[in-house]
Amino acid sequence: MIIDGKAIAQEVRAEVKTRSAAFFERTGRRAGLAVVLIGEDPASLVYVRNKMTACEEVGINSETYRLPQAASQAEADALVSALACDPSVDGILVQLPLPAHLDAQEILARIPPEKDVDGFSAYSMGNLTLGLPASVACTPSGVMELLQRSGVTVRGKHAVVLGRSNIVGKPMALLLLAADATVTICHSKTTDLKSLCCTADILVAAVGKPRFVTADMVKEGAAVIDVGINRVDGKLCGDVKYAEAEPIVEAITPVPGGVGSVTTSVLVGHVVEAAMRKANA
Numbered sequence: 001m002i003i004d005g006k007a008i009a010q011e012v013r014a015e016v017k018t019r020s021a022a023f024f025e026r027t028g029r030r031a032g033l034a035v036v037l038i039g040e041d042p043a044s045l046v047y048v049r050n051k052m053t054a055c056e057e058v059g060i061n062s063e064t065y066r067l068p069q070a071a072s073q074a075e076a077d078a079l080v081s082a083l084a085c086d087p088s089v090d091g092i093l094v095q096l097p098l099p100a101h102l103d104a105q106e107i108l109a110r111i112p113p114e115k116d117v118d119g120f121s122a123y124s125m126g127n128l129t130l131g132l133p134a135s136v137a138c139t140p141s142g143v144m145e146l147l148q149r150s151g152v153t154v155r156g157k158h159a160v161v162l163g164r165s166n167i168v169g170k171p172m173a174l175l176l177l178a179a180d181a182t183v184t185i186c187h188s189k190t191t192d193l194k195s196l197c198c199t200a201d202i203l204v205a206a207v208g209k210p211r212f213v214t215a216d217m218v219k220e221g222a223a224v225i226d227v228g229i230n231r232v233d234g235k236l237c238g239d240v241k242y243a244e245a246e247p248i249v250e251a252i253t254p255v256p257g258g259v260g261s262v263t264t265s266v267l268v269g270h271v272v273e274a275a276m277r278k279a280n281a
């Protein structure tokens with residue numbers, strides 16, 4: 001089975017649109033997302049544009065607040081603090097990566113938990129770790145949507161997560177654990193990576209290295225989720241050698257058209273949920 005991220009993204013987005021319309025009907029206002037964009041990172045500009053388009057599609061008011069590359073910590077902190085107090089803002093997203101001179105955690109800490117639609121703050125990550133209600137990062141949430149909506153059973157399975165970043169690997173592992181998988185997290189210092197991967201019923205690749213996962217790292221009948229987005233010779237590819245792995249596995253996500261497609265739909269869902277919780281709608 002090739003997991004169709006685009007189709008699932010459309011499905012999720014249609015559901016969010018319905019909830020967004022219901023929110024408008026009940027409260028007379030639209031849910032609001034504030035996006036903070038600092039600097040000129042070309043990939044970030046594209047991601048932010050896609051997020052704004054998705055908001056428009058589902059009936060969310062979105063506004064991008066831009067600061068120059070050289071913005072100071074105080075300016076960035078002040079902007080996020082002001083958005084935190086703005087009643088028209090239900091969700092705040094600080095587009096990462098930030099310029100190197102800025103302390104990202106310091107800025108993220110200013111997002112109140114109820115507006116943290118990206119789930120990157122220490123508070124949200126802490127709650128996720130404790131199994132308490134939490135905002136969860138959109139990419140790992142999207143992976144769980146893909147698994148659930150494609151009928152891949154997680155409970156009791158051995159899931160191997162390649163990568164331990166704060167935005168993908170760690171929250172991914174925690175979500176799989178919460179869904180009753182037995183989870184192994186691998187990283188650049190893991191020894192015998194290949195044999196660990198070969199025991200995975202569910203293999204999530206979030207390494208950021210093109211075609212890193214080869215056929216001899218994949219168990220027959222596994223579900224392989226490729227989070228990687230890499231550009232090689234101007235073309236997008238994932239962290240998995242798709243052509244090699246696809247004939248062996250039970251289910252796999254392509255790149256493009258897999259995880260990346262669903263992330264933005266999950267984000268707009270988080271914004272509407274945050275607005276509903278705030279309004280008790």
Ligand code: NDP
Binds near residue numbers: 164168260261263
């Ligand atoms: P990071 O670079 O932050 O993390 C990469 C992880 O992979 C690290 O934990 C690193 O280990 C590990 N790693 C690197 N090399 C190896 C190796 N040889 N063997 C085992 N592990 C290794 O990346 P992100 O988590 O931010 O992103 C991962 C990928 O996902 C990227 O391609 C990114 O573009 C993509 N992405 C996709 C999104 C989507 O919506 N589809 C959203 C976000 C990211 P260590 O910690 O030891 O350094």
